[in-house]
Amino acid sequence: xxxxxxxxxxxxxxxxxxxxxxxxxxxxxxxxxxxxxxxxxxxxxxxxxxxxxxxxxxxxxxxxxxxxxxxxxxxxxxxxxxxxxxxxxxxxxxxxxxxxxxxxxxxxxxxxxxxxxxxxxxxxxxxxxxxxxxxxxxxxxxxxxxxxxxxxxxxxxxxxxxxxxxxxxxxxxxxxxxxxxxxxxxxxxxxxxxxxxxxxxxxxxxxxxxxxxxxxxxxxxxxxxxxxxxxxxxxxxxxxxxxxxxxxxxxxxxxxxxxxxxxxxxxxxxxxxxxxxxxxxxxxxxxxxxxxxxxxxxxxxxxxxxxxxxxxxxxxxxxxxxxxxxxxxxxxxxxxxxxxxxxxxxxxxxxxxxxxxxxxxxxxxxxxxxxxxxxxxxxxxxxxxxxxxxxxxxxx
Amino acid sequence: xxxxxxxxxxxxxxxxxxxxxxxxxxxxxxxxxxxxxxxxxxxxxxxxxxxxxxxxxxxxxxxxxxxxxxxxxxxxxxxxxxxxxxxxxxxxxxxxxxxxxxxxxxxxxxxxxxxxxxxxxxxxxxxxxxxxxxxxxxxxxxxxxxxxxxxxxxxxxxxxxxxxxxxxxxxxxxxxxxxxxxxxxxxxxxxxxxxxxxxxxxxxxxxxxxxxxxxxxxxxxxxxxxxxxxxxxxxxxxxxxxxxxxxxxxxxxxxxxxxxxxxxxxxxxxxxxxxxxxxxxxxxxxxxxxxxxxxxxxxxxxxxxxxxxxxxxxxxxxxxxxxxxxxxxxxxxxxxxxxxxxxxxxxxxxxxxxxxxxxxxxxxxxxxxxxxxxxxxxxxxxxxxxxxxxxxxxxx
Numbered sequence: 001x002x003x004x005x006x007x008x009x010x011x012x013x014x015x016x017x018x019x020x021x022x023x024x025x026x027x028x029x030x031x032x033x034x035x036x037x038x039x040x041x042x043x044x045x046x047x048x049x050x051x052x053x054x055x056x057x058x059x060x061x062x063x064x065x066x067x068x069x070x071x072x073x074x075x076x077x078x079x080x081x082x083x084x085x086x087x088x089x090x091x092x093x094x095x096x097x098x099x100x101x102x103x104x105x106x107x108x109x110x111x112x113x114x115x116x117x118x119x120x121x122x123x124x125x126x127x128x129x130x131x132x133x134x135x136x137x138x139x140x141x142x143x144x145x146x147x148x149x150x151x152x153x154x155x156x157x158x159x160x161x162x163x164x165x166x167x168x169x170x171x172x173x174x175x176x177x178x179x180x181x182x183x184x185x186x187x188x189x190x191x192x193x194x195x196x197x198x199x200x201x202x203x204x205x206x207x208x209x210x211x212x213x214x215x216x217x218x219x220x221x222x223x224x225x226x227x228x229x230x231x232x233x234x235x236x237x238x239x240x241x242x243x244x245x246x247x248x249x250x251x252x253x254x255x256x257x258x259x260x261x262x263x264x265x266x267x268x269x270x271x272x273x274x275x276x277x278x279x280x281x282x283x284x285x286x287x288x289x290x291x292x293x294x295x296x297x298x299x300x301x302x303x304x305x306x307x308x309x310x311x312x313x314x315x316x317x318x319x320x321x322x323x324x325x326x327x328x329x330x331x332x333x334x335x336x337x338x339x340x341x342x343x344x345x346x347x348x349x350x351x352x353x354x355x356x357x358x359x360x361x362x363x364x365x366x367x368x369x370x371x372x373x374x375x376x377x378x379x380x381x382x383x384x385x386x387x388x389x390x391x392x393x394x395x396x
Numbered sequence: 397x398x399x400x401x402x403x404x405x406x407x408x409x410x411x412x413x414x415x416x417x418x419x420x421x422x423x424x425x426x427x428x429x430x431x432x433x434x435x436x437x438x439x440x441x442x443x444x445x446x447x448x449x450x451x452x453x454x455x456x457x458x459x460x461x462x463x464x465x466x467x468x469x470x471x472x473x474x475x476x477x478x479x480x481x482x483x484x485x486x487x488x489x490x491x492x493x494x495x496x497x498x499x500x501x502x503x504x505x506x507x508x509x510x511x512x513x514x515x516x517x518x519x520x521x522x523x524x525x526x527x528x529x530x531x532x533x534x535x536x537x538x539x540x541x542x543x544x545x546x547x548x549x550x551x552x553x554x555x556x557x558x559x560x561x562x563x564x565x566x567x568x569x570x571x572x573x574x575x576x577x578x579x580x581x582x583x584x585x586x587x588x589x590x591x592x593x594x595x596x597x598x599x600x601x602x603x604x605x606x607x608x609x610x611x612x613x614x615x616x617x618x619x620x621x622x623x624x625x626x627x628x629x630x631x632x633x634x635x636x637x638x639x640x641x642x643x644x645x646x647x648x649x650x651x652x653x654x655x656x657x658x659x660x661x662x663x664x665x666x667x668x669x670x671x672x673x674x675x676x677x678x679x680x681x682x683x684x685x686x687x688x689x690x691x692x693x694x695x696x697x698x699x700x701x702x703x704x705x706x707x708x709x710x711x712x713x714x715x716x717x718x719x720x721x722x723x724x725x726x727x728x729x730x731x732x733x734x735x736x737x738x739x740x741x742x743x744x745x746x747x748x749x750x751x752x753x754x755x756x757x758x759x760x761x762x763x764x765x766x767x768x769x770x771x772x773x774x775x776x777x778x779x780x781x782x783x784x785x786x787x788x789x790x791x792x
Contacts, residue, residue, distance in 0.1 A: 001488075001623035003596075003649050004562075009507045014656050036461050044455035051447055059440035063636035065432050092397075099495060099640075099662040106661050110531070111405045115511070132660040135506070166400075200399075227397035240459035242667035244495075253399050260410050264528040265502050266495040270666040271638035 008115065008137035015127050016356040024350045030383035033350040035176065035325055036374045037237050038300070041293045043284070047240065050279045054272065062272045068263045070097025070247070071274035077281050078233075078247055086208075087222040088231060094255035098262065099269045101206050101246035104232035106132040107265065108202050108248065109167070111257040113138045118162040120199075121169040122150050124328075124357030124365070126176040129169060129204065141165075142359030145175070147319075149182030152189050159197040167200050168193075172220060174207040174324025177357045177369035181322055187220045194228055206234040206246075209290050211323035212298030227251030235277050237325070238290055243273040297325070297373055304372040304380050311388025313395045325373040328354070331366045335394050341368055343390060349383045404511065404533035411523050412752040420746045426779035429746040431572065431721055432770045433633050434696070437689045439680070443636065446675045450668065458668045464659045466493025466643070467670035473677050474629075474643055482604075483618040484627060490651035494658065495665045497602050497642035500628035502528040503661065504598050504644065505563070507653040509534045514558040516595075517565040518546050520724075520753030520761070522572040525565060525600065537561075538755030541571070543715075545578030548585050555593040563596050564589075568616060570603040570720025573753045573765035577718055583616045590624055602630040602642075605686050607719035608694035623647030631673050633721070634686055639669040693719070693769055700768040700776050707784025709791045721769040724750070727762045731790050737764055739786060745779045 017033060024031040054062050069075065079095050082088040089095075098104045105128075113119065115137040121130065123142025133140055141158045143150045149172065159165050168190065172182040182190075194201050203220045221231035227250070234246040248258060262268070280286065301321060308318055308329070315332040331337055341353045354365030372380060413429060420427040450458050465471065471491050479485040494500040501524075509515065511533040517526065519538025529536055537554045539546045545568065555561050564586065568578040578586075590597050599616045617627035623646070630642040644654060658664070676682065697717060704714055704725070711728040725747075727733055737749045750761030768776060 001647055001649070003508070003647070003653070005507050005653050006510050008510075009653055009657055012656050012660075015659055034461075039456045039460060042456060042459045044451070044459065047459065048448070048451040048455065051451055052444070055440070055444040055447055059444065060435045060438060061638075063438045063440065063443065063638040064435060065430075065632075065637045099666070102660075103662045111401050112399070114402050114404075128659065128663065131656075135657060135660045236461075241461045241663075242457075242459040244662055244664070244666045251397055251399070253397070257399070257401050257405055257408075260408050260527075261405055261531060263411055263524070264408075264498075264531045265661065266499045266640060267524065267637075268640070270495070270640045270669050273666050273668070 008135055012131060012134055015131060017127060017352050020350055020352060029348050029350060030375060030379045031350045032370045032372070032375060032383060033352050034371050034374045037241060038296050038373045041296050042240050043280070043289055046280060046284050047276060050276050050283070051272070054275050054279065062275055066268045066271045068259050068268050070269060071271060071278060074274045074278035077278050081281060082233065082249060086219045088219055088249055090225070090227070092227055092251050093249055094252040095247055095249045096255050096259055096262065097269050097274055098246045098248055099244045099266055100236060100241070101204060101232040101234035102128055102132065103265070104246050104248040105129045105202065105204060107258045107261045108230050109133050109136050109138070110261050111254070112166055112200060116164065118165040119167045119169060120155065120158050120165055121359055122171065122175060123359050124177055124354060125169065125359070126171060126204070127356055130359065133169070140359040145178055145180065147180055149180065149186040150190070152186060152193070155190065156193055159193060159199070165197060165199045167202050169202045169204065170220065171204045172217070173205055174210065174321050174326070176324070177326050177328050177352070177354070179319045179321030179324055179327040181217060184217050187217065188223060191220055191223055191228070201229045203229050203231045205232065206237055207324035209238050210294060210297055210325070212294040212301065214322040221249065227254070230254055238293065239277060239280055243276060245269060245273050245277045297323070300372040300377070300380065301327070303377060304370065304384060307381055307384035311384050313391035315395055316391050325371055327370050327372070328367050329370055332395060333366065335366065337366050337368060340390065340394055344387060347386050347390065349386045351387070404531055408527060408530055411527060413523060413748050425744050425746060426771060426775045427746045428766045428768070428771060428779060429748050430767050430770045433637060433721070434692050434769045437692050438636050439676070439685055442676060442680050443672060446672050446679070447668070450671050450675065458671055462664045462667045464655050464664050466665060467667060467674060470670045470674040473674050477677060478629065478645060482615045484615055484645055486621070486623070488623055488647050489645055490648040491643055491645045492651050492655055492658065493665050493670055494642045494644055495640045495662055496632060496637070497600060497628040497630035498524055498528065499661070500642050500644040501525045501598065501600060503654045503657045504626050505529050505532050505534070506657050507650070508562055508596060512560065514561040515563045515565060516551065516554050516561055517755055518567065518571060519755050520573055520750060521565065521755070522567060522600070523752055526755065529565070536755040541574055541576065543576055545576065545582040546586070548582060548589070551586065552589055555589060555595070561593060561595045563598050565598045565600065566616065567600045568613070569601055570606065570717050573722050573724050573748070573750070575715045575717030575720055575723040577613060580613050583613065584619060587616055587619055587624070597625045599625050599627045601628065602633055603720035605634050606690060606693055606721070608690040608697065610718040617645065623650070626650055634689065635673060635676055639672060641665060641669050641673045693721070696768040696773070696776065697723070699773060700766065700780060703777055703780035707780050709787035711791055712787050721767055723766050723768070724763050725766055728791060729762065731762065733762045733764060736786065736790055740783060743782050743786065745782045747783070
């Protein structure tokens with residue numbers, strides 16, 4: 001049987017990261033390759049209590065079909081929560097529950113993009129989203145990143161050169177993979193450029209609550225007064241990714257189309273998961289829980305950076321995140337990054353090669369991504385020591 | 397803000413049924429419009445016990461990210477289950493867990509169909525799947541239904557006239573909305589026609605286990621020896637739809653592409669839901685549970701049919717399902733079906749107008765769908781009595 005796959009999917013490869021992750025289940029492997037929240041940050045006891053209560057009091061509601069827009073009580077809770085926390089929510093806005101922010105990204109692309117349309121993104125950017133865009137056969141144009149977000153001249157140039165630009169995809173807080181945060185000025189300017197060239201900003205904020213240093217920066221969606229920004233949030237990093245619950249807040253016309261697309265996709269998000277999220281937000285001290293996660297991540301990030309400063313060759317540059325799960329290390333010119341990553345895996349330390357995050361994966365990269373949320377302290381110390389020796393061996 | 401939506405989504409309307417369902421939450425409404433399993437058929441106690449056990453013993457596994465292919469233990473359990481139960485599974489096959497069979501249908505369409513390709517389906521057919529196909533801007537060609545499945549001459553004619561035919565979508569058991577079952581001879585012939593014109597059969601079997609009368613007919617997938625059939629199954633009707641767990645069994649090349657598409661869509665299906673399904677299949681008497689559901693549905697179906705025979709005008713024809721959730725009633729020529737359905741809602745009985753299930757919704761229909769799984773016995777008796785009076789009023 002020879003299958004003839006659709007043009008949009010035929011060339012799409014599995015996520016490099018998810019392929020690496022399969023490999024990292026080998027015993028003895030230290031993985032800095034995942035994007036998993038720290039397991040010790042899961043409120044397992046609370047989830048156990050909440051779930052028992054739901055299944056004893058409202059089992060039918062938790063098990064029966066529900067509406068595509070999402071569990072009404074959770075929608076209400078979230079509208080209030082993002083309004084208080086991020087000043088998000090205009091009278092023209094609405095909110096839909098999705099099966100993880102990934103689905104919010106994918107459905108936004110589906111409802112807005114025709115094949116051949118152009119999507120601008122930070123370069124590098126999150127591979128899961130890039131693959132979602134690729135799966136609709138759109139043209140990805142990467143805009144180079146700086147320490148405070150994307151280069152605005154390059155953004156405007158890309159917008160000018162690509163009249164079919166429909167979306168700018170941004171992860172403004174603790175970006176994946178770079179760990180950098182976009183400045184308020186750049187957020188405002190990006191919104192102005194979006195107005196000027198009439199495209200939508202798709203704002204992905206899975207890590208926003210994981211700030212452990214510095215001052216928080218307003219969401220782009222909170223600066224928007226016309227409905228130009230589609231905002232995606234998630235419970236994956238503040239509660240648990242296995243539940244697969246995220247949400248999209250956007251102009252009601254956009255939410256209405258996303259709802260139709262979601263009906264086609266999975267009818268609705270698992271209702272038990274949605275009920276767990278709702279009760280957790282309402283009946284537990286979510287602020288206290290988040291501040292505990294922040295402490296865990298601050299500790300792990302600082303530990304990794306201090307070990308890097310001790311162990312890495314001084315010519316290796318790193319980003320210094322104020323939150324989130326990742327930092328990006330860049331090897332000096334002339335060092336073969338792919339060879340570095342391959343040798344690292346041979347020595348039982350997994351990292352993700354930077355080109356995996358490029359809009360055009362065939363373009364070279366001298367960076368690799370390090371995750372500090374999943375490994376233990378001991379693994380961070382040992383793994384960075386192994387990588388450190390390798391930097392000295394490969395940088396002459 | 398004026399949104400410019402993608403061509404594939406712009407014309408797509410929300411499912412008529414899901415719109416009707418919102419309406420049916422009005423007090424006093426008797427709904428024969430849903431497709432919900434009977435709430436009394438949910439094994440609530442078992443789910444409560446299983447979930448408590450999972451969250452006390454393996455909370456991290458239940459809450460952390462997992463692999464896109466699905467929870468490995470559930471995949472293994474299901475491969476064995478469908479092999480024993482349906483003789484499904486060739487050496488070249490693989491299986492992926494999806495977020496309800498709906499997602500299996502949607503991802504199959506995404507990986508196989510370009511815009512403008514042709515998909516053949518039973519006419520009428522399940523609106524959720526038709527909308528998933530429409531959301532990829534494919535051309536739907538409906539093939540008329542008979543009592544034992546689609547008309548084979550019409551199928552071959554449609555295949556011949558549409559050289560871009562890529563998929564034939566079938567619900568062979570207790571079809572939605574008609575309630576009819578495709579005969580073995582027609583299953584074999586459809587597979588032969590698929591070979592001759594080189595298209596894929598997408599076999600959707602959400603109701604297969606709900607047979608309460610007659611002999612079971614082999615799955616088309618079990619007759620296939622080359623990997624031409626993609627088979628979708630679901631836990632929605634035998635366990636609980638709110639969990640959103642289904643599966644696709646197909647040639648490994650197709651599963652591999654569906655897996656890549658699923659990574660883009662929702663990363664993986666809610667892992668707690670998957671673990672619940674796995675333990676239910678392994679540790680509870682699933683056969684006993686299914687036979688109890690069958691008894692409930694047999695009773696409700698027989699009650700509805702006997703009430704119809706008493707109350708409906710004799711010129712209304714109905715199908716007589718051997719399983720599943722639905723039957724289809726057809727008004728005699730000259731009666732305005734839409735007016736009938738609207739007047740029924742005025743009298744607080746909701747049914748779904750048949751044209752909602754047409755490949756071309758603008759084509760007229762004289763049928764309407766009745767669901768017997770959701771209403772209580774009292775509602776069936778009262779609702780059919782109200783509809784019965786209406787048939788006499790409208791048929792002169």
